[in-house]
Amino acid sequence: MRIIKPCTYTVLSLALASVTQMTMAQDAHHSMSMLTQHESHSSHDSSHQEMQTEIKSSQMVHTAEHAEHAEHAEHAEHAKASSIASRADSAQHPVDHKREHGGQIYQATKIDNRWLNNADGSGSLKTEIESRIGTDKNELFIKLHADKAESQDADYAAQVMYSRMISDFWDAQIGARYRVDEHQVTEKEQLDAVVGLHGLAPYFFETDAYLYLGADKQVSFSLETERDLLLTQKLILKPYLNLDVVLSDDSAYAQKTGLSSVWLGLETRYEINKKLMPFIDVAYSYEKGNQHTAWQAETGSEKHWWYGAGFRLKF
The missing domain is CATH 1.20.5 (Single alpha-helices involved in coiled-coils or other helix-helix interfaces)
Known part of the structure; x- marks a missing residue:
């Protein structure tokens, strides 16, 4: 080891x-x-x-x-x-929207009936009927007028016109007027062509302006304008102006040329409802008179104050 x-x-x-x-x-x-x-x-x-x-x-x-x-x-x-x-x-299947855009057909009628007296105690009954039927753009426009002086025969006038809207506030109208004058011995019935405007002038003056063309160089112009001034919702003042101008007239019962007649008045109405409206009326009138012809003597101008009352119907 x-x-x-x-x-x-x-x-x-x-x-x-x-x-x-x-x-x-x-x-x-x-x-x-x-x-x-x-x-x-x-x-x-x-x-x-x-x-x-x-x-x-x-x-x-x-x-x-x-x-x-x-x-x-x-x-x-x-x-x-x-x-x-x-x-x-x-x-x-086209859908018709005319009713929603002013294409519906409607109708409206207004009746004015008034009794007026002047300072001489002479009375006169005046009746006016205005009716329209159609759409907002196209209408048939009818105006009737009757004037009956106390103890005399009545004078009548009827206008039938086609009315066409040309702007938001104005309609152009064209048609004919038929009138009857019982004071005349001959040519009691006359037929005139009518052209004019109907609408709302500035400051809310409802206005009718017409030019009439008839036989024997009868040419005249008429203007009617009025405006409502509300004191309350039911009590309303309405100043109005109606005038006629004769441009020429060679008929047997010729009127003097120039401003022939003027009615300037103030109406105060109370609207019981939108269908019935009584009123009182105060107006001043001027009538120039007629020319001298073989069928009539020359007449001078006349001026009168008128007082009266009446009622208006709308439906």
């Missing part, structure tokens, strides 16, 4: 320890390398998975957008088809 010396034993121990340390270091390095490689592979796998998730999300978004676009296109095609079908149905 060989005996190992202490020094030799020491050297062997140191060598064995060094080999052991080197082996442990190599194992630790190998373990760290394996761990690093594993973490690297794990990170690469995670990045790959995230990329795949993003790709799938992008594909899903694109798919949803494509589906949405397809749905919008389908809705647009459906709306277009519905519009075409609606137009075709409207063409086959």
Whole structure:
């Protein structure tokens, strides 16, 4: 049996320890390398998975957008088809909207009946009827007038006109006037052409202006204007002006040319309702008179104050 010396034993121990340390270091390095490689592979796998998730999300978004676009296109095609079908149905079955835009036919009639007396005690009954029927743009306009002085025959006049709206406040009118004058021995009946305007003048004056053309160079102009002034909702003042101008007249009963007659008055009415309205009237009149002809003597002008009352009907 060989005996190992202490020094030799020491050297062997140191060598064995060094080999052991080197082996442990190599194992630790190998373990760290394996761990690093594993973490690297794990990170690469995670990045790959995230990329795949993003790709799938992008594909899903694109798919949803494509589906949405397809749905919008389908809705647009459906709306277009519905519009075409609606137009075709409207063409086959047109809808009349005239009633909603002023195309309806309506009728209105006003009757004025008044008894007036002057300072001389002479009385006169005046009746006026105005009726219209049609739409806002086109109307048949009728005016009737009767004037009966006390103890005398009545004079009548009737106008029938076509009325056409030419602006928001004015209608142009054209038609004919038929009149009867019982004071005349001959030519009691006359027929005149009429052209004029009916509407609302500035400051709310309701106005009728007419030009009359008749036989024997009878040309005249008439103007009627009035305005309502409300004292209350039912008590109303109405100043009015009626005048006639003779431009020419070569008839057997010719009137003097120029301003022929004027009525300037003030009416005060009380509206019981919109259909019945009694009133009192005060007016001043001027009549120029007639020319001298083979059938009549010349007459001078006359001026009178008139007082009276009456009533108005609307329906």
